[in-house]
Amino acid sequence: MKYSIEPSQTAFDVDGVVADTMALFLRLARERYGLHYLTKDHIRDYDLYQCLDLSREVIDDLICLTLDDTHTLETPPMLAAPDVLSDLAPHGALRFVTARIWPDSIIRWLQKTLPSVDPAQIQVIATGAPESKLKILKEMGVRYFIEDRWETCSLLAREGIQPILFDQPWNRTRQADHFPRVGSWLELRRWFLLPDNGIG
Ligand SMILES: [Mg+2]
Known part of the structure; x- marks a missing residue:
């Protein structure tokens, strides 16, 4: 399926979409508990x-x-x-809505991860709970939300916000089948109608 998404109408989840949080979780599982067998494919559920x-x-x-x-x-x-996010920045502020409780460390991480983006262009709202994203996204006037938790996608879709499911092992369920699913940022780049930039 081919989509075209307007960058200025879009917001992003952070963990599992922009940040490879589960890679860090697995690294710590190896380092602290010797759980070398664990891979992302073991994580079949967000819980x-x-x-x-x-x-x-x-x-x-x-x-x-x-x-x-x-x-x-x-x-x-x-x-x-x-x-891709650096290329989107000239289209308007980058808006991130996370279910984390505190935004500070994620703001610092985004500034470090996106060094060419003006820090004023990086907006982060920490809702404290996935269910609270709906109200915030509505207030922001967001039309598209990139998210890896399918349960949140269901909630948003019911209220008229178009979720784009970022593919992860924990969202490959039948309930997620009717959401547009994007497999990578390289694919997402094309949905934003940005040129491939030689890395796709
Ligand atoms: Mg997430």
């Missing part, structure tokens, strides 16, 4: 307690570490995300 055969204490510790200020700054970006 880690449902899909990982680990104790609640271990999962809680890894989530805390992954989201703390120090490790947030070490999160790798998703492939090509910095290039």
Whole structure:
């Protein structure tokens, strides 16, 4: 399917879309607990307690570490995300809506990840809960939202915001089948009608 999305009407989720947060989670699982067998393909559900055969204490510790200020700054970006976002910046402010509770570390991470983008062009709203994204996106007048949690996509779609599902192992469910699914930032670049820039 081919889409064309207007950059100025779009906002982005951060974790699992711009930030490869699960790569950091897996790195910490290896380093702290020796869980070398774990890969992203083990994460078939957004709820880690449902899909990982680990104790609640271990999962809680890894989530805390992954989201703390120090490790947030070490999160790798998703492939090509910095290039595409930098190319989108001249079209207007880049708007990020995250379910994290505090925006500060994510703002610092985005500024570090997008060094060529004017910090004033990077806007981050931390809603504290995925369900709160709807109200914020409506107030912002956003038409398209790039998101990896299919449950959030369902909520937005019911209220007239077009979700674009960013493909991840935890959103390959039948319930997500009717949302447009984008497999990578290189593909997303074409949906924004940006030239391939030699890396696609
Ligand atoms: Mg996410």
